[in-house]
Amino acid sequence: MANSSAPRTLYDKIWDDHVVDTQPDGTCLLYIDRHLVHEVTSPQAFEGLRMTGRKVRAPEKTLAVVDHNVPTSDRSHGISDPEAATQVAALAENAREFGIEYFNELDKRQGVVHIIGPEQGFTLPGTTIVCGDSHTSTHGAFGALAHGIGTSEVEHVLATQTLIQSKAKNMRITVDGKLPAGVTAKDIILAIIGEIGTAGGTGHVMEYTGEAIRALSMEGRMTICNMSIEGGARAGLVAPDEKTYAYLMGRPKAPKGMAWDMAKAYWETLVTDEGAHFDREIRLDAANLPPIVTWGTSPEDVVSVAGVVPHADSGHTEQKKAAIARALDYMGLKGGEKMTDIKLDRVFIGSCTNGRIEDLRAVAKAVEGKKVASTVSAMIVPGSGLVKLQAEEEGLDTIFKAAGFDWREPGCSMCLAMNADKLAPGERCASTSNRNFEGRQGFKGRTHLVSPVMAAAAAIEGHFVDVRNWG
Amino acid sequence: MQPFTTLTGVAAPLDIMNVDTDMIIPKQYLKTIKRTGLGTGLFAEMRFNEDGTENPNFVLNKPAYRKAEILVAGDNFGCGSSREHAPWALLDLGIRCVISTSFADIFYNNCFKNGILPIKVSQSDLDKLMEDARRGANATMTVDLQSQEIHGPDGGIVKFDMDEFRKHLLLNGLDDIGLTMEKAPAIDSYESKAAKSRPWL
Numbered sequence: 001m002a003n004s005s006a007p008r009t010l011y012d013k014i015w016d017d018h019v020v021d022t023q024p025d026g027t028c029l030l031y032i033d034r035h036l037v038h039e040v041t042s043p044q045a046f047e048g049l050r051m052t053g054r055k056v057r058a059p060e061k062t063l064a065v066v067d068h069n070v071p072t073s074d075r076s077h078g079i080s081d082p083e084a085a086t087q088v089a090a091l092a093e094n095a096r097e098f099g100i101e102y103f104n105e106l107d108k109r110q111g112v113v114h115i116i117g118p119e120q121g122f123t124l125p126g127t128t129i130v131c132g133d134s135h136t137s138t139h140g141a142f143g144a145l146a147h148g149i150g151t152s153e154v155e156h157v158l159a160t161q162t163l164i165q166s167k168a169k170n171m172r173i174t175v176d177g178k179l180p181a182g183v184t185a186k187d188i189i190l191a192i193i194g195e196i197g198t199a200g201g202t203g204h205v206m207e208y209t210g211e212a213i214r215a216l217s218m219e220g221r222m223t224i225c226n227m228s229i230e231g232g233a234r235a236g237l238v239a240p241d242e243k244t245y246a247y248l249m250g251r252p253k254a255p256k257g258m259a260w261d262m263a264k265a266y267w268e269t270l271v272t273d274e275g276a277h278f279d280r281e282i283r284l285d286a287a288n289l290p291p292i293v294t295w296g297t298s299p300e301d302v303v304s305v306a307g308v309v310p311h312a313d314s315g316h317t318e319q320k321k322a323a324i325a326r327a328l329d330y331m332g333l334k335g336g337e338k339m340t341d342i343k344l345d346r347v348f349i350g351s352c353t354n355g356r357i358e359d360l361r362a363v364a365k366a367v368e369g370k371k372v373a374s375t376v377s378a379m380i381v382p383g384s385g386l387v388k389l390q391a392e393e394e395g396l397d398t399i400f401k402a403a404g405f406d407w408r409e410p411g412c413s414m415c416l417a418m419n420a421d422k423l424a425p426g427e428r429c430a431s432t433s434n435r436n437f438e439g440r441q442g443f444k445g446r447t448h449l450v451s452p453v454m455a456a457a458a459a460i461e462g463h464f465v466d467v468r469n470w471g
Numbered sequence: 472m473q474p475f476t477t478l479t480g481v482a483a484p485l486d487i488m489n490v491d492t493d494m495i496i497p498k499q500y501l502k503t504i505k506r507t508g509l510g511t512g513l514f515a516e517m518r519f520n521e522d523g524t525e526n527p528n529f530v531l532n533k534p535a536y537r538k539a540e541i542l543v544a545g546d547n548f549g550c551g552s553s554r555e556h557a558p559w560a561l562l563d564l565g566i567r568c569v570i571s572t573s574f575a576d577i578f579y580n581n582c583f584k585n586g587i588l589p590i591k592v593s594q595s596d597l598d599k600l601m602e603d604a605r606r607g608a609n610a611t612m613t614v615d616l617q618s619q620e621i622h623g624p625d626g627g628i629v630k631f632d633m634d635e636f637r638k639h640l641l642l643n644g645l646d647d648i649g650l651t652m653e654k655a656p657a658i659d660s661y662e663s664k665a666a667k668s669r670p671w672l
């Protein structure tokens with residue numbers, strides 16, 4: 001394991017500790033410590049193994065769960081969508097055949113793959129983590145090098161426990177200052193993406209530092225790292241600290257006893273050295289951030305909730321003008337409209353971006369004793385069965401139901417609308433998820449990305465409101 | 472995997488920025504457990520009307536481009552999800568080369584695993600190739616991976632960069648899992664070292 005004396009970034013350190021082999025052109029074989037598998041991007045990979053007679057090299061380093069396709073209604077009587085049922089059954093069968101631990105749709109540990117990894121202590125600092133899902137970047141909040149891969153790469157990792165990679169560039173995003181009340185981790189990351197664009201991080205691994213990042217809970221850091229991919233980055237990273245250790249201590253798959261002490265001593269070395277080189281630096285002041293709403297069909301289409309929808313001619317290039325015009329048309333909006341005048345039909349609270357217990361607590365606090373607007377249908381989908389149980393233990397579900405929210409079973413749900421939870425054409429939704437692409441939440445559905453409190457307030461009022469002076 | 476050496480074919484202009492993977496293959500097509508047959512879902516929400524009929528204005532539905540094998544597209548092609556269904560769908564409809572100024576990392580990687588060549592060119596080269604593509608079926612392009620050149624219909628040549636290892640795999644249609652498995656001794660020795668230095672894993 002390489003060890004040079006030159007100052008290194010956190011990314012450099014994790015990378016160096018995982019290089020198995022380097023080719024003359026710099027392409028590396030990187031060892032993968034943790035592999036998460038779900039039903040949608042894995043069937044063809046297992047099929048590939050079967051066709052070539054290959055085995056899973058390290059089944060104990062792999063964890064499988066169903067999330068993308070499962071209904072969020074009661075599923076104790078099976079899954080009625082035959083195609084979804086086929087994929088779920090295929091994963092169960094593949095996990096059994098190849099000896100991989102698997103959480104099925106009725107297991108209380110089941111949930112969105114990026115929520116259950118940290119929850120189980122499967123996600124650990126300094127590890128390399130992959131999954132056939134782009135939001136694997138979430139796990140970077142623990143100081144793990146985590147990124148999404150395609151199905152052929154899933155097969156490659158299953159067969160060899162390695163991945164062919166060339167090293168990305170280093171980018172540092174420093175968020176100084178203190179967040180104003182009502183402004184959250186979600187607003188920080190949306191602001192960053194607005195600043196650098198959806199291709200701004202392409203080819204880079206982003207490390208987030210600064211006072212505002214340190215002040216965030218693990219949940220908040222996960223929200224930030226989750227959306228690194230929306231900024232084009234291969235992965236996002238936050239150096240581990242006492243909050244990280246406190247979160248992990250006692251989790252089922254986290255090390256215990258002497259192993260914990262040894263691990264912690266190693267984790268404490270996982271910081272960027274003074275003077276380490278970054279190819280790109282971005283600085284942001286948290287104190288100036290407003291709550292943010294997306295107006296268009298790309299996560300970079302951001303605006304302050306106190307602002308207005310942009311005009312097409314505000315684009316700097318002809319291509320950008322065309323993109324704005326296309327997005328306005330799709331979203332059914334006109335340049336100059338006030339964001340707070342935009343009325344909503346649906347509200348979705350959940351996903352691997354904002355489906356954790358802290359998010360649900362924030363929502364409960366905002367909506368307690370209030371009622372969802374009669375024109376809005378609002379759903380809350382906990383990120384995992386354990387998040388659901390925890391919320392119910394705290395009585396959050398009672399608050400939600402009393403306010404008129406639909407309280408569902410865990411899964412990806414309307415984040416990508418592969419199950420029955422989807423927008424009808426033309427419906428407008430405030431969503432705590434991470435993508436507002438055309439059709440993402442349903443054919444011709446219109447998505448506005450926001451934080452959980454912003455979504456909660458919008459559900460109550462029936463339109464966007466500035467949570468800084470609401471409630 | 473089918474090797475990629477040279478390709479001569481019609482290039483379709485898709486002059487949109489940030490073509491994301493939800494656009495390339497909407498999620499209702501992801502419920503398959505196969506790699507094939509995804510062509511029916513390629514660009515489905517742009518290619519078809521709500522009633523399932525073809526949208527005649529979408530580029531791949533125009534007579535000149537129905538047999539296109541090359542796509543010339545705006546910045547940041549393939550952003551969004553990791554779904555390999557995107558390159559599978561392109562391949563299924565016969566598209567083996569995509570040219571843009573930039574690609575999202577995961578999509579870019581996924582192309583190589585499926586014998587699709589993604590080519591990055593400068594904005595000025597893209598503008599020129601986009602113009603060429605707009606000329607329709609008679610204006611074929613030739614992509615030569617060995618020499619890393621695109622030959623336009625008027626004989627103009629655009630050079631492109633490509634990393635050596637990927638080029639080698641693509642030119643020879645090699646399965647990289649097989650190659651990596653030959654490195655099993657290196658993986659074994661890494662594992663035994665890691666078991667000592669980080670035994671909690």
Ligand code: SF4
Binds near residue numbers: 353
């Ligand atoms: S919640 Fe959404 S973004 Fe997260 S894994 Fe599921 S589909 Fe992907």
